[in-house]
Amino acid sequence: MKTLVWVEHDNKAVKDATLATVTAASKLGEVHLLVAGAGCAAVADQAAQIAGVGKVHLADDAAYAHGLAENVAPLVAKLMESHDAVLFPATTTGKNIAPRVAALLDVMQISDILSVEGPDSFTRPIYAGNAIATVQTSDKKLVITVRGTAFEKAAASGGSASVEPVSGEGDKGLSAFAGAELAESARPELTSAKVIVSGGRALQNSENFHSIIEPLADKLGAAVGASRAAVDAGYVPNDYQVGQTGKIVAPEVYIAIGISGAIQHLAGMKDSKTIIAINKDEDAPIFQVADIGLVGDLFKIVPELTEKL
Amino acid sequence: MKVLVPVKRVLDFNVKPRVKADGTGVDLANVKMSMNPFDEIAIEEAVRLKEKGAATEVVVVTIGVAKAESDVLLTARAMGADRAILIATDDEVEPLGVAKLLAKVVEEEQPGLVILGKQAIDDDSNQTGQMLAALLGWPQGTFASKVELGGNGVKVTREVDGGLETVDLKLPAIVTTDLRLNEPRYATLPNIMKAKSKPVAKKTVADYGVDVTPRLKTLKVVEPGKRQAGIKVGSVDELVEKLKGLGVAK
Numbered sequence: 001m002k003t004l005v006w007v008e009h010d011n012k013a014v015k016d017a018t019l020a021t022v023t024a025a026s027k028l029g030e031v032h033l034l035v036a037g038a039g040c041a042a043v044a045d046q047a048a049q050i051a052g053v054g055k056v057h058l059a060d061d062a063a064y065a066h067g068l069a070e071n072v073a074p075l076v077a078k079l080m081e082s083h084d085a086v087l088f089p090a091t092t093t094g095k096n097i098a099p100r101v102a103a104l105l106d107v108m109q110i111s112d113i114l115s116v117e118g119p120d121s122f123t124r125p126i127y128a129g130n131a132i133a134t135v136q137t138s139d140k141k142l143v144i145t146v147r148g149t150a151f152e153k154a155a156a157s158g159g160s161a162s163v164e165p166v167s168g169e170g171d172k173g174l175s176a177f178a179g180a181e182l183a184e185s186a187r188p189e190l191t192s193a194k195v196i197v198s199g200g201r202a203l204q205n206s207e208n209f210h211s212i213i214e215p216l217a218d219k220l221g222a223a224v225g226a227s228r229a230a231v232d233a234g235y236v237p238n239d240y241q242v243g244q245t246g247k248i249v250a251p252e253v254y255i256a257i258g259i260s261g262a263i264q265h266l267a268g269m270k271d272s273k274t275i276i277a278i279n280k281d282e283d284a285p286i287f288q289v290a291d292i293g294l295v296g297d298l299f300k301i302v303p304e305l306t307e308k309l
Numbered sequence: 310m311k312v313l314v315p316v317k318r319v320l321d322f323n324v325k326p327r328v329k330a331d332g333t334g335v336d337l338a339n340v341k342m343s344m345n346p347f348d349e350i351a352i353e354e355a356v357r358l359k360e361k362g363a364a365t366e367v368v369v370v371t372i373g374v375a376k377a378e379s380d381v382l383l384t385a386r387a388m389g390a391d392r393a394i395l396i397a398t399d400d401e402v403e404p405l406g407v408a409k410l411l412a413k414v415v416e417e418e419q420p421g422l423v424i425l426g427k428q429a430i431d432d433d434s435n436q437t438g439q440m441l442a443a444l445l446g447w448p449q450g451t452f453a454s455k456v457e458l459g460g461n462g463v464k465v466t467r468e469v470d471g472g473l474e475t476v477d478l479k480l481p482a483i484v485t486t487d488l489r490l491n492e493p494r495y496a497t498l499p500n501i502m503k504a505k506s507k508p509v510a511k512k513t514v515a516d517y518g519v520d521v522t523p524r525l526k527t528l529k530v531v532e533p534g535k536r537q538a539g540i541k542v543g544s545v546d547e548l549v550e551k552l553k554g555l556g557v558a559k
Contacts, residue, residue: 099439291539
């Protein structure tokens with residue numbers, strides 16, 4: 001089987017989410033990559049180094065600069081004439097584009113796969129990960145999004161694929177990028193961090209969130225996450241949210257502070273290797289999944305912990 | 310401008326899903342069913358557009374069991390939708406099939422905007438809006454946290470992994486809702502009573518002449534591996550020792 005993997009990037013460098021997707025694709029067959037962007041030749045060169053990649057298709061066009069689904073979906077659909085499967089990382093970019101490709105190809109997409117069981121069958125989470133379904137497709141072509149935490153990352157170096165330019169229809173004139181407010185942080189990215197410190201509604205306000213959670217995270221070299229409740233309350237921006245509809249994470253250590261543990265939150269972090277919970281309510285559901293729990297007042301415990309580390 | 314809002318009837322978000330013993334799916338017998346929470350946000354947004362004078366009519370549509378008429382479609386009308394369309398079926402219809410049916414409804418209704426939830430909390434597919442956009446050849450503003458209509462287009466602020474992104478879309482367009490777009494109103498009892506007189510057009514899948522045969526076969530459904538509750542430590546010092554043991558603290 002010939003597979004095509006959508007390379008997630010910012011026109012400068014390949015994003016980590018790509019690597020797990022390459023691993024998933026390699027279980028199906030030969031792996032080709034698509035780098036679609038503008039002024040992104042360096043990304044293609046970097047992508048060509050990924051271990052196990054046979055070829056990199058480079059579509060360099062201003063119309064693809066911001067990954068607008070209206071413009072890139074027809075390009076991917078065209079490349080699918082010579083590929084059997086296309087895999088996207090289940091990031092907001094992948095989730096935006098993949099279904100548009102699937103509908104253009106008249107294929108039912110398989111979202112957020114956890115494993116490859118065979119050439120046409122996969123496991124995927126449903127009901128916020130409270131059930132795992134094994135599905136088999138009857139479509140001739142496959143359109144798949146891949147859960148990054150479920151697959152090992154392919155080695156970023158060691159490969160020497162050729163880079164071939166491809167072109168598509170360019171700008172469809174339906175949509176335009178108007179701007180972005182992207183969080184800039186010196187901390188690790190949530191989805192690839194080894195340690196995550198996450199805060200919930202019990203922090204009470206934005207000031208507390210920053211003054212209590214962030215020093216601990218910085219002491220541990222950790223990324224900062226949050227529950228939906230903390231994001232809804234405006235303590236931190238949306239890109240901090242861990243959960244069913246936010247980011248799915250699986251770090252070595254996840255420290256949940258003042259998070260009760262709604263199933264929608266657990267769905268986003270329960271595959272973490274070690275879960276530590278700090279909560280004043282000893283009956284909070286978070287303790288049912290935590291490996292290490294400490295019951296008490298976070299406003300006393302967390303500053304003390306930060307100081308003692 | 311007319312706004313079309315497709316909604317889905319799903320297991321209530323407060324109910325813990327139970328996998329059936331025979332591994333064929335999740336048990337939906339005798340459990341509370343509600344409107345998919347993201348779809349409530351979609352209705353709220355459409356109703357607010359109408360209240361601001363930017364939309365003239367809000368039409369809600371669902372594909373599913375006939376019972377939806379008296380629960381989710383009633384809630385939708387009570388929240389402010391003007392009328393409803395029920396496309397009745399007892400079979401599960403996949404996002405691709407739903408998108409094909411919705412494309413037919415769009416052909417008939419000619420809305421200027423279709424607002425959908427970004428995903429349904431049962432199958433967590435996150436596909437229907439994008440698929441509908443592809444079938445219609447319309448632009449898509451997915452995972453919206455802000456929707457501003459103006460002139461001949463709509464500006465959509467999107468929740469993306471890195472933060473927020475804004476796109477300008479031509480109309481007609483597809484918007485899918487994220488959590489922070491708005492806080493949906495409750496369907497009050499008086500409004501529920503009044504909603505009963507708002508019309509519901511009853512259709513079946515066969516009326517649309519669309520092949521919705523599933524492409525995916527569910528081979529089995531299992532519960533995920535369960536985590537065991539661990540230990541509780543009694544002090545910060547003990548926690549520090551544990552963190553050292555895990556190699557994350559020196």
